[in-house]
Amino acid sequence: MVHVVQSKEDFEQQLSNAGDKLIVIDFCANWCGPCKIIAPKLEELAAQYTERAVVLKVNVDDNEEITLEYNITSMPTFVFIKNGEVLEIFVGGNSDKLAKSMEKYVGDADEPDELQQQQQMSSASASESAVSGSTMGEIDEEEIDNIVHDVPRNINDERVLEN
Numbered sequence: 001m002v003h004v005v006q007s008k009e010d011f012e013q014q015l016s017n018a019g020d021k022l023i024v025i026d027f028c029a030n031w032c033g034p035c036k037i038i039a040p041k042l043e044e045l046a047a048q049y050t051e052r053a054v055v056l057k058v059n060v061d062d063n064e065e066i067t068l069e070y071n072i073t074s075m076p077t078f079v080f081i082k083n084g085e086v087l088e089i090f091v092g093g094n095s096d097k098l099a100k101s102m103e104k105y106v107g108d109a110d111e112p113d114e115l116q117q118q119q120q121m122s123s124a125s126a127s128e129s130a131v132s133g134s135t136m137g138e139i140d141e142e143e144i145d146n147i148v149h150d151v152p153r154n155i156n157d158e159r160v161l162e163n
Contacts, residue, residue, distance in 0.1 A: 002026070002046045002055045008065050014056055015081075022053040022105045023081040027067060029060050032075040034093030041095040045102050052106040080105055 005011045015023060026042055028035035046055035060067040060075060070079060080088040080101055087105055090097060 002057050005058045011066050018054040024055045025079040026057045027072045027077040029075050035076045038093040049106050
């Protein structure tokens with residue numbers, strides 16, 4: 001189940017209650033097309049990993065303080081946290097990347113048959129994407145790395161300009 005964050009206090013409580021589970025934060029907006037496109041996949045993954053992951057949806061317009069705290073400038077942005085440590089951040093509506101990242105960080109408690117089935121489905125999705133071209137909101141890994149590494153610098157530059 002995806003929990004829609006209502007406030008900063010709600011967000012902090014959800015982080016605290018997560019314990020040693022993986023926390024996936026989806027920074028999104030109601031007006032964001034790629035956010036709407038990836039939402040069903042996020043729901044599916046949240047249900048699949050319900051015992052090992054907590055999925056939080058943070059509307060950037062309703063939760064500006066949290067958005068600023070994580071330096072979010074593009075949507076959707078996914079932040080993966082475990083035991084208080086940020087493991088990964090990526091920007092864009094790439095459902096294959098989202099699934100692979102969740103699989104990577106939840107641990108290996110999956111049954112081998114289930115894991116194999118997921119890998120086959122991921123391969124089939126990748127093949128379909130290759131045939132049909134990239135979908136709206138997809139960003140390749142090099143672009144993601146550039147975005148992730150440039151975000152803090154760009155935000156600091158904007159703050160300097162404001163002052």
